[in-house]
Amino acid sequence: MLIWSAPANAGVAVPVTWCGGSEQTNVERADVVNGLQIHIVYAYASDTPNRFPALANGIATDIAAIAAWFQLQDPTRVLRFDLAEFLNCAEPSIYGTLDITVVQLPRAGAEYQANATTVTRVSDDLNAMGYGHPDKKTLVYYDGPFDNPTNCGKGVTGQIDGGKNGYAVIFLAACSANVGTGIGDVALTVAHELIHALNALPVPFPSPGPPNVCGVSQGGAEDLGHPCDSATDIMFPTGSPADKFSTQVLDLNRDDYYGHQGAWWDVRNSLFLIRLDSTDAAAPTGPAAKRVTATSVKRIVTFKWPKAGGGGLLGYRVYTNGNLFQTSNDKFYTTKKRKITIGDKRIVPRPKRIMELGVRAIDKSGNLGPLETIRFRVGVGIVNAKGKLIKDTVPPSSPKLKQSQVLASGIQIRWNKAVDIGGKVKSYRLERNKRSFIVVPASTRSFIVPFDKARGTWTVRAIDKAKNLSPRTQSLTIK
Ligand SMILES: [Ca+2]
Numbered sequence: 001m002l003i004w005s006a007p008a009n010a011g012v013a014v015p016v017t018w019c020g021g022s023e024q025t026n027v028e029r030a031d032v033v034n035g036l037q038i039h040i041v042y043a044y045a046s047d048t049p050n051r052f053p054a055l056a057n058g059i060a061t062d063i064a065a066i067a068a069w070f071q072l073q074d075p076t077r078v079l080r081f082d083l084a085e086f087l088n089c090a091e092p093s094i095y096g097t098l099d100i101t102v103v104q105l106p107r108a109g110a111e112y113q114a115n116a117t118t119v120t121r122v123s124d125d126l127n128a129m130g131y132g133h134p135d136k137k138t139l140v141y142y143d144g145p146f147d148n149p150t151n152c153g154k155g156v157t158g159q160i161d162g163g164k165n166g167y168a169v170i171f172l173a174a175c176s177a178n179v180g181t182g183i184g185d186v187a188l189t190v191a192h193e194l195i196h197a198l199n200a201l202p203v204p205f206p207s208p209g210p211p212n213v214c215g216v217s218q219g220g221a222e223d224l225g226h227p228c229d230s231a232t233d234i235m236f237p238t239g240s241p242a243d244k245f246s247t248q249v250l251d252l253n254r255d256d257y258y259g260h261q262g263a264w265w266d267v268r269n270s271l272f273l274i275r276l277d278s279t280d281a282a283a284p285t286g287p288a289a290k291r292v293t294a295t296s297v298k299r300i301v302t303f304k305w306p307k308a309g310g311g312g313l314l315g316y317r318v319y320t321n322g323n324l325f326q327t328s329n330d331k332f333y334t335t336k337k338r339k340i341t342i343g344d345k346r347i348v349p350r351p352k353r354i355m356e357l358g359v360r361a362i363d364k365s366g367n368l369g370p371l372e373t374i375r376f377r378v379g380v381g382i383v384n385a386k387g388k389l390i391k392d393t394v395p396p397s398s399p400k401l402k403q404s405q406v407l408a409s410g411i412q413i414r415w416n417k418a419v420d421i422g423g424k425v426k427s428y429r430l431e432r433n434k435r436s437f438i439v440v441p442a443s444t445r446s447f448i449v450p451f452d453k454a455r456g457t458w459t460v461r462a463i464d465k466a467k468n469l470s471p472r473t474q475s476l477t478i479k
């Protein structure tokens with residue numbers, strides 16, 4: 001468990017040595033922090049030198065300075081960063097253990113350099129490599145050519161959850177040379193873009209909205225994404241290399257984007273912030289992996305899971321093929337249900353296709369329980385990484401009743417065979433008034449009910465080897 005505490009010298013840059021040393025990896029390290037978090041990527045164009053070894057300590061120093069400043073602005077909150085476990089690390093600051101991944105981008109710098117498309121291209125390429133997890137915002141230090149020397153970064157607003165749009169990108173080529181000083185425009189820009197990425201000041205706003213956003217009235221362009229009332233606000237549209245954290249504030253007067261009273265999104269509620277005012281630092285337990293399961297009928301998939309433990313449970317986050325099942329611009333996605341059905345215009349489960357389904361519990365302080373995922377082959381069952389069936393969870397199709405016949409010995413109920421895509425039909429269950437009357441082997445597809453027992457409503461269900469029961473046939477009522 002990590003202990004978060006306000007540094008005594010908050011607001012002053014303290015050099016941090018990154019514990020990874022020269023270690024570089026382009027895949028994320030195992031998570032050690034429970035909660036929605038910010039992951040850092042250093043990404044360089046394929047024809048640009050990798051400067052990460054020279055920048056690593058500076059990135060960690062800047063992040064530590066940002067966190068210290070943030071906590072000074074609001075002692076009840078601090079940004080939650082993705083940390084990793086590094087052995088034999090002597091650095092006392094937890095920011096020495098930031099999980100920073102190093103990615104050589106697939107394209108040459110010329111393809112990233114246009115200001116209008118840099119963020120899209122960089123994030124698309126990182127998403128294709130597996131970044132952009134729904135529980136993470138991604139802070140990218142982009143190193144490569146960039147054609148707007150006055151734009152040091154961009155944070156994407158419009159989405160409060162993490163995921164494939166949850167990016168803040170720093171354009172190192174346009175920033176001044178003070179990366180890693182913990183002061184000056186680079187660290188301030190990182191803070192500014194991260195706050196945007198936590199969805200600060202997304203347009204449009206309800207009316208009334210934030211009172212101080214830039215507009216024609218302030219003598220500037222119609223820039224509703226920033227406050228214009230004071231250059232000391234961290235979200236002021238422009239900065240200078242001489243700016244310092246000690247003179248910057250998080251939402252002057254607390255009326256525009258942080259801790260305000262308005263009806264629009266408040267960054268202070270972001271679950272990417274650790275609640276230092278909460279006594280609940282424990283992650284939920286469960287849901288138990290063994291009982292996370294899915295089944296399907298035709299093209300409707302039902303995904304279900306057992307209850308998680310731990311106090312203050314907010315609900316469950318559900319993922320389909322690596323994306324949140326639902327997203328919203330003004331709510332973090334959770335459901336209190338323990339089952340969802342998938343199959344509409346948005347997601348069409350096709351028979352035999354594999355879907356990856358995941359679930360994890362989240363509590364009111366933003367602590368996340370373990371992520372449990374299964375791979376489900378529609379119409380078949382749960383499969384392993386190679387696609388091999390490990391648990392048949394899907395019942396056979398429903399058999400169809402045929403015309404029954406009156407014989408000398410009784411009434412013969414007849415049905416057509418059912419199909420089980422992943423396995424085999426093992427038997428049929430003849431039911432009277434929805435209760436089992438007899439189970440017969442799969443080779444049998446008729447049964448003669450003696451006249452004295454024939455009164456009632458009759459249905460048939462198929463059973464597969466895993467004992468899954470099909471839906472009922474249409475019914476036959478004998479009076
Ligand atoms: Ca990680």
Ligand SMILES: [Ca+2]
Nearest residue numbers: 251252255256
């Ligand atoms: Ca304000």
Ligand SMILES: [Ca+2]
Nearest residue numbers: 280282283363
């Ligand atoms: Ca908890």
Ligand SMILES: [Ca+2]
Nearest residue numbers: 392394420464
């Ligand atoms: Ca089956």
